[in-house]
Amino acid sequence: MAKDPADGNAPLTGRSDRGSAGGRGAAVSLGGLVKRYGDVVAVDSLDLEIRSGECFGLLGPNGAGKTTTIEILIGLQEPTAGQVVVLGRKWGEDDRSLRARIGVSLQETRFPERLTVAEVVTLFGSFYPRGRDVSSVLREAGLAEKADVWTSRLSGGQRQRLALACALVGNPELLILDEPTTGLDPQARLQFGDSILSYKDRGCTIVVSTHYMEEAQRLCDRVAIIDRGKAIAVGSPGELVASLDAHLVVEVELAAGDVEDDALRRVAGVSSVRRENGALLVSVREAHVTVPALLDLFRTRSLSLAHLTLRQATLEDVYVALTGRRYRDG
Amino acid sequence: MASPLRQLVLARIRESLRHPETIFWTFVFPILLAVALGIAFRGERIDPVRAVVVDAPGAAEIARGLRGNGTATVEILPRDEAERRLRTGRTAILVLPGEPLLYRYDPTRPDSRLARERVDRALQNAAGRTDPLRASDSPVTEPGARYIDFLVPGLLGMNLMGGGLWGIGWVVVEDRIRKLLKLQLATPMRKRDFLLAHVLARLLFVPLEVAPLLFLSWLAFGVSSSGSLLSLAAVATAGALSFAGLGTLLASRARTTATISGLINLATFPMIVVSGVFFSVGRFPGFLQPLIRALPLSALVDGLRGVMTDGAHLAALWPQFLVMGLWGTLCFVAALWLFRWT
Numbered sequence: 001m002a003k004d005p006a007d008g009n010a011p012l013t014g015r016s017d018r019g020s021a022g023g024r025g026a027a028v029s030l031g032g033l034v035k036r037y038g039d040v041v042a043v044d045s046l047d048l049e050i051r052s053g054e055c056f057g058l059l060g061p062n063g064a065g066k067t068t069t070i071e072i073l074i075g076l077q078e079p080t081a082g083q084v085v086v087l088g089r090k091w092g093e094d095d096r097s098l099r100a101r102i103g104v105s106l107q108e109t110r111f112p113e114r115l116t117v118a119e120v121v122t123l124f125g126s127f128y129p130r131g132r133d134v135s136s137v138l139r140e141a142g143l144a145e146k147a148d149v150w151t152s153r154l155s156g157g158q159r160q161r162l163a164l165a166c167a168l169v170g171n172p173e174l175l176i177l178d179e180p181t182t183g184l185d186p187q188a189r190l191q192f193g194d195s196i197l198s199y200k201d202r203g204c205t206i207v208v209s210t211h212y213m214e215e216a217q218r219l220c221d222r223v224a225i226i227d228r229g230k231a232i233a234v235g236s237p238g239e240l241v242a243s244l245d246a247h248l249v250v251e252v253e254l255a256a257g258d259v260e261d262d263a264l265r266r267v268a269g270v271s272s273v274r275r276e277n278g279a280l281l282v283s284v285r286e287a288h289v290t291v292p293a294l295l296d297l298f299r300t301r302s303l304s305l306a307h308l309t310l311r312q313a314t315l316e317d318v319y320v321a322l323t324g325r326r327y328r329d330g
Numbered sequence: 331m332a333s334p335l336r337q338l339v340l341a342r343i344r345e346s347l348r349h350p351e352t353i354f355w356t357f358v359f360p361i362l363l364a365v366a367l368g369i370a371f372r373g374e375r376i377d378p379v380r381a382v383v384v385d386a387p388g389a390a391e392i393a394r395g396l397r398g399n400g401t402a403t404v405e406i407l408p409r410d411e412a413e414r415r416l417r418t419g420r421t422a423i424l425v426l427p428g429e430p431l432l433y434r435y436d437p438t439r440p441d442s443r444l445a446r447e448r449v450d451r452a453l454q455n456a457a458g459r460t461d462p463l464r465a466s467d468s469p470v471t472e473p474g475a476r477y478i479d480f481l482v483p484g485l486l487g488m489n490l491m492g493g494g495l496w497g498i499g500w501v502v503v504e505d506r507i508r509k510l511l512k513l514q515l516a517t518p519m520r521k522r523d524f525l526l527a528h529v530l531a532r533l534l535f536v537p538l539e540v541a542p543l544l545f546l547s548w549l550a551f552g553v554s555s556s557g558s559l560l561s562l563a564a565v566a567t568a569g570a571l572s573f574a575g576l577g578t579l580l581a582s583r584a585r586t587t588a589t590i591s592g593l594i595n596l597a598t599f600p601m602i603v604v605s606g607v608f609f610s611v612g613r614f615p616g617f618l619q620p621l622i623r624a625l626p627l628s629a630l631v632d633g634l635r636g637v638m639t640d641g642a643h644l645a646a647l648w649p650q651f652l653v654m655g656l657w658g659t660l661c662f663v664a665a666l667w668l669f670r671w672t
Contacts, residue, residue, distance in 0.1 A: 074516050099518035109513050112505075114348035115341055126337035127519040150348075166513070 025052040026085070027174055027205040028073060033082035035068050035229075042068040044229035045082070050207055055200045057220035058209040059315065065229040066209040067107060070178045073207070074104050087174055100129050103172030105163040107179045113152035117143055120151060121165050128170030141165035141195060157188035164195065175199060177208045181215060193219050213316040225319055232322050240318045246271035246283040249317055250291060252298075253279050253307035259297070267293045274320060279307075283317065334519055338527030343534055346497075356493070356538045361546065363485055367478065378403050379445040380421045382412045388427035395456035396425075401448050423449055482547045483634035484607035486540055490566060491601065491627050493539050494573025495580060495594045498528045502581035503590040506672065515671040525665055529574040536563070536570045557637035561644050565637055568654045569630035575658035576626065578665035601627040606635075629653035 028050040035043040043065045050056045058066045071077040072084060075091040075098070084091060089098045111120050118134055125131035138144050141161045146154065154162060160180055167175055177196070181189040189212065196219055199206060210216050216223045217237040224231040225240070233240055241247050246269075261273045264282055269290035271283040284290040287310055298305060320326060346352045379402040383389045393404045407415065415421040416434060422445035426432035433449065435442035505511050514524070540562075547553040555562050580597065584590040604614060605627035614622060622628050633650035636642035644651075 076512075076516060096518045096520070099516065102516075104513075104516040106513055106516065110508055110510055111513075112341065112345055112510060114345050119341065119344065123337045123341050124517060126334045127514075127517040129518075163513075170517070 026050065027052045027054075027087060028056075028207065029083070029085045030069070030073070031083040031085075033069065033072065033084065034080045035065075035072060035077065036080045041229055043072070043079070046226075046229065046231055048224055048231055048234070050205065051222075052205055053203050054221040055196070055206040055208065055219055057216040057223035058207065058226055059211070059213065059216045059220075059223045059319075060226035061211055064211075064226040066211075066226055067178055068229075069226070070176060070207070070209055074102060074176055075099070100170065101173045103167035103170050103175045105160075105167040105177045105180055107182065109159065109163040109166075111151040111159070111162060114150055116148050116150055117154070117162055117165075118147040120162065121169050124166040125169040130171045132169050132171045134169065137165050137169045140168065140198070142191065157184050157192070160184060160188075160192060161195070164192075168199070173204060175204055175206045177206070179209055179211070181210060181212065189215060213314060213319065217315050223315065225315070225322065227319070227323055233318060237315055240315060241313050244271075244283070244313050244318060244321055246285040247313040248284050248287050249311050249313050250282040250284055250287075250294060251279050251307070251309045251311065252282065252294070252305065254298075255304040255306040257301070257303045259301055259303060263297065263301075264294070267297055269293070272321065274326070276326065281317075283313065283321075335523045335527055335530075338519075338523055339530050342527050342531035346501075346531065346535075352497075355496075356535060357542055359489070359492075361542055363489075363543065367481065367485075367547070367551070379423070379441075379448050381405075381423050381425060381445060381449055382407050382415055382421045383425045383427065384409050384412045386427045392425055392427055392431075392453065396449060396452050398452075398456060401452040402445070425449060425453075476551075478547070478551045479553055479639055480610075480635070481608065482543070482551075482553045483638050484631050486543060486566065486634055487569060487605070487627055487631035488602060488607050489539050489543065490536070490569045490630065491573050491598060493535055494532055494570055495577045495598060497532060497535065498574055498577030499581040499584070499590045499594050500587070502528065502578070503584045503587060506585065506670075507587070509672070511671040521669055522666060525578045525662065525669065528578060529571060529662065532570050532574040532577075533567065536566050539570075540566050553638075555638040556641035557643075561637045561642075562634065564644055565630065565633040565647065565650070568651055568658075569626070569633070572626045572630070572654035572658035575661035575665070579661040579668070582665045582668040583670055601625055604628070606631050623649075624653055626654055626657040629657075 026049050028048070030046055030048040033043050033046040033048075034041070046065070046069060048069075058069060060066055068077065072079050073086060075086075075095055078091075086098060087101055091098070115123070118138065121134050121137055125134055125137075135144070135147070138147055141164050143158065143161050143165060146158060151159070151162060160183075164177065164180060167177065180196070181192050184192060193215060196206065196208065200221075208216075208219065220237065222234065222236050223240070225233040233243075235243070259280075261275075264270055264273045264280065267282075267290060269285050271285060273283075274281050282290075282294065291310065378400060381396060381402040381404050383393045383396075383404055383406045385406050385408050389406050393406055396402045396404045405421075412421070412424050413434075416424050416436075419439075422435065422439070422442045424434040426434065431453065433446050435446050437443055544553075544555075544562075576597065580593045581590060584593060602608075604618075604622050605611065605625050606622075607627070611619065611622050611628060623632075629650040633647045633654075636647050636650070
């Protein structure tokens with residue numbers, strides 16, 4: 001995890017390389033990061049390299065260590081051990097100038113209740129040397145109509161958007177969003193994701209943590225799957241899915257009766273079998289071989305199907321394959 | 331003023347003004363105080379002494395002697411009941427008939443001491459004593475020399491102290507509890523600007539805390555300032571800033587509202603007692619005087635009284651300004667050092 005020499009010496013205002021830097025140079029590198037609280041290990045020798053200009057997802061169930069990692073990343077917590085290099089700097093050297101280059105939205109942010117949305121964003125903008133025009137930030141965050149509303153009157157989704165606006169108003173080189181969509185309904189999550197996607201094009205590096213696998217798959221150039229304080233897989237969602245032994249999943253719901261997992265595993269081309277919410281999830285390598293074979297099996301057992309879908313494997317399947325545990329995003 | 335500081339001050343002021351409670355405590359508390367004073371000082375006449383004569387042979391005659399010239403309101407009660415009245419402060423003195431007469435009273439209570447003298451004189455006169463020396467009274471009633479003139483600057487000082495400590499201490503700790511401070515911590519905002527904004531926003535409340543009480547006590551009691559209102563404003567502002575500094579210090583670590591109220595009460599109650607709000611600092615022994623004079627509330631109340639009753643020039647009040655300045659500055663510096671966001 002050596003820090004990138006080109007980035008390490010970049011002056012604070014040297015942002016000319018931002019637009020073209022996509023994929024080159026490390027915006028963040030974490031080396032052997034450990035955080036212990038007494039006997040509890042929250043982060044367990046985590047190594048990560050986040051490239052300039054990418055949208056990087058920290059993915060994992062609640063309690064995996066994502067928030068701790070982010071709080072260390074933004075200098076709110078000290079690691080027990082390990083190196084943290086952010087935009088070529090370390091925390092404790094000149095924190096104020098480093099913070100000026102980072103926009104942060106923390107989990108479940110609260111705002112002064114009786115300030116309006118525009119007042120809060122103006123306040124946060126004033127902290128940054130290159131603060132942006134407030135009304136354009138509000139437009140981007142989808143809060144233009146709420147500019148004069150007290151923050152206490154905002155819905156959960158609007159509040160998350162306000163947190164995003166506060167993170168954006170400083171014109172950051174690095175945008176860090178901790179669980180920005182937690183608690184939102186699927187519709188609001190989709191909208192929020194669209195907002196985030198539009199910033200990727202600005203050459204700004206984005207680090208986003210989420211426990212929604214499908215969200216990470218949609219938004220992120222690369223993700224790290226975090227489990228029990230370790231990064232158990234790092235790569236683009238496509239690469240991670242491709243790395244699976246079988247990257248297709250047959251979802252089967254039986255109308256009645258059941259079939260034992262072993263019988264399914266013996267079917268040609270089946271890589272693994274698991275069950276979720278009453279459905280059988282069968283990972284297969286080649287659909288044209290295995291699907292007919294599965295149908296044969298059901299026919300010989302006289303089992304009738306309620307439902308059968310063939311889909312691409314997702315990050316959730318990657319998580320299950322790597323940990324052997326079911327993924328819970330609750 | 332730098333832009334972040336200006337925005338922080340604006341945010342503080344907006345938040346305060348949008349909380350009806352703030353306005354309530356700022357305006358209503360002084361008004362309630364003024365009303366209470368109005369009741370306590372409703373007339374210039376002196377209330378008759380409340381005396382109890384213990385029921386025994388001769389009691390009726392003693393009561394007649396006291397009532398005769400309007401010295402006292404007198405009741406005749408059995409010993410038990412009479413002692414209870416004295417204990418609970420509902421009478422100033424007991425008179426026990428006998429030879430000799432016995433006065434039971436608490437000499438540490440000023441009204442009891444007064445009652446003893448007046449009751450004794452009334453009874454002696456009734457028994458035939460005549461004063462060898464002729465004397466008559468000329469009561470002081472001109473504004474500036476009454477107790478109310480002493481009290482108003484004290485109350486102003488107390489009000490400014492409460493405003494600074496509660497207005498900053500409580501608000502900062504509440505924001506800390508609600509984790510409002512955590513997000514700002516992730517920004518490049520300076521701790522100094524944050525705390526300074528709280529101090530500066532207090533300046534807005536100085537006129538709101540001072541003017542209503544001053545106006546009402548002028549309207550009702552004719553209390554006025556012999557020094558200029560500008561000097562008064564200067565002293566009040568220095569006091570407000572001093573207590574704002576102390577407020578930031580008290581708020582620097584507290585994580586619960588119970589802790590901050592405890593700290594504020596711990597700071598305010600002793601000062602209300604010793605700093606000359608209700609009675610002169612002169613009542614405390616000499617060796618304590620320098621200590622008391624070094625308290626911020628003493629300096630503020632002294633300064634306010636200097637301007638209001640003596641018409642003192644600001645230059646003459648330099649020791650008070652020095653004390654207030656030192657408290658404000660040192661507390662603020664300590665707060666910068668001790669302050670925690672979470």
